């Protein structure tokens with residue numbers, strides 16, 4: 001019999017007994033007992049794999065334990081993740097205590113799913129929602145799924161393509177009310193927004209002071225959701241005080257949610273994620289209602305090794321170990337940054353210059369704050385004390401582009417560096433025009449970052465010698481023979497000059513900060529795709545059309561347009577550039593998700609224009625679109 005009764009009303013965090021990693025322990029115990037099982041999964045503890053050589057190879061590679069521990073949720077002694085009972089519940093309660101949350105739920109399909117769960121638990125059709133414009137696409141998917149009407153907050157951007165903070169003034173309730181007042185589809189202007197979603201730690205590592213934000217927004221928006229996919233480590237080190245969602249003073253009115261990818265910076269297996277909740281003085285979480293949304297997005301066959309990794313990731317940080325573990329990672333990041341500064345290489349870390357001048361206390365938050373109008377960040381008059389850079393996210397700047405968007409004579413586009421590194425066994429996290437970024441997780445080792453430095457040194461030498469692509473990037477040269485005899489430096493320069501000729505840094509900054517006008521709700525535009533009421537429109541005809549798809553250029557992988565928005569001139573200009581660039585430099589293609597290549601033409605699926613509104617110009621455009629689609 002299960003000895004923990006079904007907990008619905010509140011996770012009684014205090015009373016959870018301190019078994020280390022209760023779910024993992026139960027799983028080990030069950031697996032070691034080798035019970036005869038007649039339940040799914042059908043591989044039956046790995047037995048099925050023995051029926052064919054390729055299966056046996058699989059079994060040998062992954063090991064017997066992984067397969068024997070892969071059990072179905074009918075096993076009573078593991079409890080039920082979906083009802084939050086038994087060992088599964090104990091593990092969640094234990095993690096809630098460790099992370100300082102009132103409630104915590106493990107999620108097996110990443111923070112992509114955690115975000116949708118939070119949203120579906122709070123938001124219904126036509127609700128007003130306030131969303132960071134540069135949020136992860138899962139939040140935009142949630143907008144489409146719930147039928148909400150979004151009001152966006154616009155972040156700053158510098159010309160390196162680094163996304164800066166949303167200015168503090170954007171969060172003021174009166175600014176938000178003004179946006180609602182101006183919104184074309186919101187009828188009842190006085191309705192309170194249901195949810196506020198902010199990317200806490202932007203892709204480039206900029207954090208917000210959550211204490212200030214919570215005070216500013218408490219009671220003005222029902223739920224405050226911080227997408228902390230990159231920030232689960234922040235609860236454990238004082239350098240992040242006031243810079244993460246859970247903890248601190250309780251709000252009077254608003255519920256606070258945090259969604260975290262345990263697999264991104266802690267020790268979770270891929271897809272390991274968690275939802276954390278902090279109740280307010282007036283509002284408790286209704287676990288029954290919340291769980292309906294949880295069930296909507298959770299498989300009825302959760303992968304227990306992922307859940308065990310959530311459990312263990314939390315337990316690892318218990319009893320003060322978290323601070324030591326995070327501090328170790330921080331120190332590795334500081335050491336890397338220091339050595340890069342001293343290296344004389346043409347690369348530099350994006351960081352406050354005060355780190356170079358004196359002997360700063362790198363472990364104090366103060367060293368990492370963004371001050372107003374500092375040239376290094378290029379975000380202008382940021383509010384003092386409102387933002388910091390997470391030292392663990394290291395953006396490496398390449399020569400070629402100044403922070404004001406002007407190009408230097410010589411340049412090293414980041415795409416070439418990252419391709420070079422990749423051929424040499426170093427994979428980076430993200431690549432921009434003249435920057436790329438690496439993450440110092442709790443798993444980083446000195447050898448790992450020293451290898452990176454060494455490879456960057458090797459790149460610089462090959463660059464100076466203008467070594468032939470065939471000799472320094474042989475795999476790439478094999479696939480793209482046209483570059484084989486080109487020198488590394490010459491190739492860098494050719495791409496650099498193309499970027500320069502098109503003023504591409506300003507072009508992309510303008511595109512991302514250009515006014516984006518909604519023509520319909522995102523969910524309505526998305527429905528047009530399901531009903532196939534769309535036309536595939538070629539780039540040259542796109543201006544003024546309403547996109548049915550999300551349009552996302554890689555790099556940086558931040559959605560540019562949401563379904564239902566009008567494609568403006570600066571976006572068309574960028575797409576034309578991407579098309580020309582891709583023709584000139586095969587192998588270095590700018591990938592734009594949502595842009596489809598068909599019969600040699602690039603096109604975007606757009607909402608079909610109404611007949612009555614169709615101008616002669618529009619009719620021609622549609623004819624061309626049809627031809628494109630069916631030829």
Ligand SMILES: *Cc1c(COP(=O)(O)O)cnc(C)c1O
Nearest residue numbers: 109110111112136199227229261
């Ligand atoms: C990665 C990421 C997600 C999605 O997380 P997964 O665990 O990969 O599903 C959500 N939000 C942000 C800000 C992210 O960076």
